[in-house]
Amino acid sequence: MEVVSMPDERDDVRFSVPLYTQAEAAQYLGMAPSTFRAWARGYRNHFPDRADVVGAPMITSLGRPTPVQPSIPFIGLAEGMFLAALRQADMPMQRIRPALELVRQRFGVEYALASRRFFVSGAELLYEVVDDLGDRDRQDAAKKLVVLRDSQYVFREVVERNMKRIEYDEGNADGYATKLVLPGYEVADLSVQPGVNFGRPYFTRTGTPLHVVQGLLKAGEASEDIAYDFDLPVDEVTEVSDRMGLRAAS
Numbered sequence: 001m002e003v004v005s006m007p008d009e010r011d012d013v014r015f016s017v018p019l020y021t022q023a024e025a026a027q028y029l030g031m032a033p034s035t036f037r038a039w040a041r042g043y044r045n046h047f048p049d050r051a052d053v054v055g056a057p058m059i060t061s062l063g064r065p066t067p068v069q070p071s072i073p074f075i076g077l078a079e080g081m082f083l084a085a086l087r088q089a090d091m092p093m094q095r096i097r098p099a100l101e102l103v104r105q106r107f108g109v110e111y112a113l114a115s116r117r118f119f120v121s122g123a124e125l126l127y128e129v130v131d132d133l134g135d136r137d138r139q140d141a142a143k144k145l146v147v148l149r150d151s152q153y154v155f156r157e158v159v160e161r162n163m164k165r166i167e168y169d170e171g172n173a174d175g176y177a178t179k180l181v182l183p184g185y186e187v188a189d190l191s192v193q194p195g196v197n198f199g200r201p202y203f204t205r206t207g208t209p210l211h212v213v214q215g216l217l218k219a220g221e222a223s224e225d226i227a228y229d230f231d232l233p234v235d236e237v238t239e240v241s242d243r244m245g246l247r248a249a250s
Contacts, residue, residue: 014176015111018062018070019199025072028192028201029084030184030243039083040072041065055097058083060111074194078114078166078177085162085183089145100126114177116168124153185243188236206231210240217241 020028026036040061059079065071072080103126104112112118127146146153155163162183169175182190182201189204196202201210208230216226223241227234 013194014074014178015060016062016073017194017199018073019194020070020072020077021067022061022065022072023067024070025077025080028077028182029080030182031084031087035087036080039080040076056101058097058100059113074192074199075111075114075176077192078180079111081166081180081183082113082118082163085159086145088162089156089158111176114166116172116175119163119166119168123155123159127153185239187233188239203230203232203236205233208232213237213240214244217244 022037022040023033025040026033029036038055039058042057043055060073060076061071062073062076063069063071100113103118103122104110106125107115107117109115109117112122123146145156145159147156148154154160165181165183166177167179168177178193180192181204182192190201190210191204192199192201196207197209202208203210203213213226213230213232217223217237217240223237224234226232227237
C-alpha cells in the first residue's frame with residue numbers, strides 16, 4: 001500500500017478547526033441539509049421486513065454536532081464538495097461507499113477525497129477498485145463516474161468540472177485542498193479559504209464577504225446599490241439574491 005504524507009492536524013486549521021455547521025456547509029454546496037448530515041454523521045435506516053441499512057460517515061466532522069455549533073472543518077467542506085459532484089453524476093451513494101473506503105485504504109490516507117492525488121489519479125484507481133469488488137451493480141455505478149479517454153480512465157465531465165473548483169497545496173503531489181470555488185452559481189464567483197474571512201465565503205474578485213451582501217439584500221437594499229458600493233458586478237449580486245429567494249428592490 002502506498003502511504004501518502006499526512007498533515008500535522010494539530011497545526012493545520014484546515015483539519016483541526018470546526019468552521020461550519022452542517023446546515024451552513026450544505027447551503028454553501030447548494031444541497032439538502034439532510035443529505036449533508038447523513039454524509040457527516042452516517043445513518044441507520046430501519047425496515048420492518050429486512051435488516052437495517054447502515055451507512056458510515058463519509059466526510060470529516062469534529063466533536064458532537066449541534067444546530068448552532070460548528071462541527072465541519074474546511075477539509076470536510078472540500079470532501080463534501082467532491083461527494084456533491086458524485087451526486088450530480090447520478091451516483092448512488094450506497095454503491096460508491098465501499099469503493100471509496102477501499103480507495104482511502106489504497107492511498108493510505110484518511111482524507112483521500114480532499115487530496116490532489118485523488119484529483120490526478122483517482123478515476124483510474126476508483127474504476128480498478130470497483131472492478132475488483134466483482135459486484136455488477138457497483139461496476140455499472142462506476143461507469144457513471146468514469147470514462148475511458150485516450151487510453152486512460154478519467155472522471156466524467158460533470159465530476160471533473162466540480163473537482164477543478166478545488167485548489168490544492170502547491171508543489172505537493174499529495175497536497176490537500178486549500179481553496180474552494182463554490183458550485184451552483186452560473187455567474188457569481190465565490191471562494192472559500194480557511195485563512196480568509198474566517199473560512200466564510202467571499203466574492204473572489206473583491207474579497208467582499210458573502211454574508212455582508214446577503215444581509216443587505218435581506219434588509220431590502222437594491223442589488224444595483226450593493227454592487228456599486230462593493231465594486232461588484234450587478235449580475236453576481238442579483239444571482240445571490242435569486243438563490244436566496246429574494247427579489248431585491250431595483
